[in-house]
Amino acid sequence: LWYRDEAQFEQALKSGEIPMGQYYHDVTGLAAADGFHVRSTFPKEGGIQDSGNWVLSRASTKVEEAHAFIDFMSQPSMQGVMSRKVGTTPTLKKEVLDLKPEEFAA
16 A cells, blocks of 8 residues: 555554554654554564655755754754654764663663
8 A cells, every 4th residue: 555645644544444554663653652553563684774864955045044954953962852752863973962871772
């Protein structure tokens, strides 16, 4: 089953139209924290690795704002906040972050 966006997929899960599917691990955690009956399951061979990037289009008229956003989100303090609140993996080295060892293991 293909879906056009995350909202459509989420609704299909909630309504029972589909029993399972590929969903972002961090979004699954947030949904579970809100009482939605979902869980992340990884194959015994290991999880799927994925990455994303922040990019700036040449056509952008907001170059300074985009650079300010990327700089802000790349700060060690913000990387810690994102890891704690959203469940994403930080992109910075462990030594510069304020995350505790148990937070890295989560």
